[in-house]
Amino acid sequence: MDDELAVTGALNPFSPGAGRPPKELVGRTQELDAMRTIILRTAAGYTNRGLIFSGLRGVGKTVLLHRMMQMAKQAGLMTFRLEPSGSYDHDVAALTKDMERSIRRYRRAHFQQRAKDVVERVQSLNIQTPLAGAEITLHAPTPTDSALELEIAVEDLSEILAEEHSGLFLFLDEFQEMDTRLMGTLIGLQHRLGQDMLPFYIIGTGLPNLPGVLTASRSYAERLFEYHEIGGLSDATVARCLQETVEQSGQRFTEEALNRLVLDAQGYPYYLQAYGEAAFNETTSNPIPLDAVLAGEPQALRILDNGLYDSRWQRSTQLGRQYMHAMASLNTDTCDTAAIADALHRKAHDLTSVRKNLIELGLIYAPERGKVAFTIPGMADYIQRTNPADTLPYDAKNGVSH
Ligand SMILES: Nc1ncnc2c1ncn2[C@@H]1O[C@H](COP(=O)(O)OP(=O)(O)OP(=O)(O)O)[C@@H](O)[C@H]1O
Numbered sequence: 001m002d003d004e005l006a007v008t009g010a011l012n013p014f015s016p017g018a019g020r021p022p023k024e025l026v027g028r029t030q031e032l033d034a035m036r037t038i039i040l041r042t043a044a045g046y047t048n049r050g051l052i053f054s055g056l057r058g059v060g061k062t063v064l065l066h067r068m069m070q071m072a073k074q075a076g077l078m079t080f081r082l083e084p085s086g087s088y089d090h091d092v093a094a095l096t097k098d099m100e101r102s103i104r105r106y107r108r109a110h111f112q113q114r115a116k117d118v119v120e121r122v123q124s125l126n127i128q129t130p131l132a133g134a135e136i137t138l139h140a141p142t143p144t145d146s147a148l149e150l151e152i153a154v155e156d157l158s159e160i161l162a163e164e165h166s167g168l169f170l171f172l173d174e175f176q177e178m179d180t181r182l183m184g185t186l187i188g189l190q191h192r193l194g195q196d197m198l199p200f201y202i203i204g205t206g207l208p209n210l211p212g213v214l215t216a217s218r219s220y221a222e223r224l225f226e227y228h229e230i231g232g233l234s235d236a237t238v239a240r241c242l243q244e245t246v247e248q249s250g251q252r253f254t255e256e257a258l259n260r261l262v263l264d265a266q267g268y269p270y271y272l273q274a275y276g277e278a279a280f281n282e283t284t285s286n287p288i289p290l291d292a293v294l295a296g297e298p299q300a301l302r303i304l305d306n307g308l309y310d311s312r313w314q315r316s317t318q319l320g321r322q323y324m325h326a327m328a329s330l331n332t333d334t335c336d337t338a339a340i341a342d343a344l345h346r347k348a349h350d351l352t353s354v355r356k357n358l359i360e361l362g363l364i365y366a367p368e369r370g371k372v373a374f375t376i377p378g379m380a381d382y383i384q385r386t387n388p389a390d391t392l393p394y395d396a397k398n399g400v401s402h
């Protein structure tokens with residue numbers, strides 16, 4: 001790479017990668033409006049439903065969640081967050097810790113007087129401060145009472161925040177990963193506090209199976225949340241995003257370059273960022289020509305394989321990989337489980353546990369009974385294009401292959 005291209009690369013405005021905020025977040029007006037509505041209603045003292053956003057991998061759930069959390073913070077609401085690990089004890093401790101952090105920051109940022117009240121109330125619930133009025137430590141609770149402590153703290157904070165026409169917002173990414181007991185506790189808590197007109201809301205994101213997982217946990221979850229599916233972007237939105245992103249670096253794409261990138265992106269935000277980044281790296285010309293897009297395509301595929309596909313593939317067991325190979329060979333978005341079994345010369349019920357395991361790993365989901373689909377757009381193409389090995393050694397403990 002010559003010096004000029006190296007500088008171009010360093011100033012690349014695209015951001016392919018899990019959870020990497022894009023320079024231009026596009027096509028999510030409706031979702032952001034839903035959050036804006038909750039913020040306004042909370043400030044007006046009205047109650048709300050929580051929000052759930054579900055979608056395939058790489059469509060932009062995490063960056064949307066972060067954006068919403070920023071909005072809530074900027075509006076002076078109290079926020080805390082978690083990406084569940086699946087372990088009850090770990091996640092309760094992590095939630096408690098993040099709540100502690102939020103209380104501190106809330107106090108520092110604004111609302112000094114109100115935060116003083118919070119301190120006193122939290123103290124009265126056995127959540128001690130090392131130095132009264134200075135710093136709060138929500139003591140690491142014992143496993144048995146930890147969730148109860150957390151519930152009490154949430155209720156207490158919600159009461160105080162309600163008086164201020166503020167609210168407590170819990171942001172949960174990959175919500176479907178949460179231990180079922182903790183999920184039930186948190187949903188139940190939002191339900192109960194809602195009945196008391198207390199402003200505690202969950203804003204959660206997850207894979208397409210998330211709404212079903214929540215309803216299985218608590219049947220009233222259906223009424224407790226407003227559900228949004230996060231899908232791909234229209235071609236016009238992709239084009240606008242590409243153009244506005246490079247404009248931030250004082251550049252433009254030619255029309256031919258833009259048309260090709262729109263084809264490459266297929267409406268999928270992760271692809272948009274990967275192909276945009278690769279094209280940008282290929283040239284110092286302005287406007288960026290079609291040649292740069294074409295020259296960048298192999299690089300974009302490498303970004304996608306490294307960032308999106310390889311690691312997911314490696315998470316699976318040998319049988320899981322054979323199952324995914326069979327899915328890819330069927331050449332349909334949604335695969336019949338019986339057809340997969342046929343392709344593997346197995347009986348469908350012999351494959352129940354491997355299917356369950358792939359669902360638990362978040363690699364596939366069941367859009368309807370008897371069907372499965374990849375959670376990662378383009379996974380079938382990746383499998384057919386690279387023919388990744390089924391037989392790499394698998395480290396079940398760490399979920400990785402060597
Ligand atoms: N609305 C958007 N506009 C432009 N780029 C976006 C948008 N949403 C996401 N992206 C880009 O797409 C990529 C994937 O985003 P993100 O990690 O939020 O997806 P995700 O749905 O959380 O994926 P996963 O299910 O794997 O966690 C990132 O590179 C991000 O910058």
Ligand SMILES: [Mg+2]
Pocket residue numbers: 018019061062063173
């Ligand atoms: Mg994510």
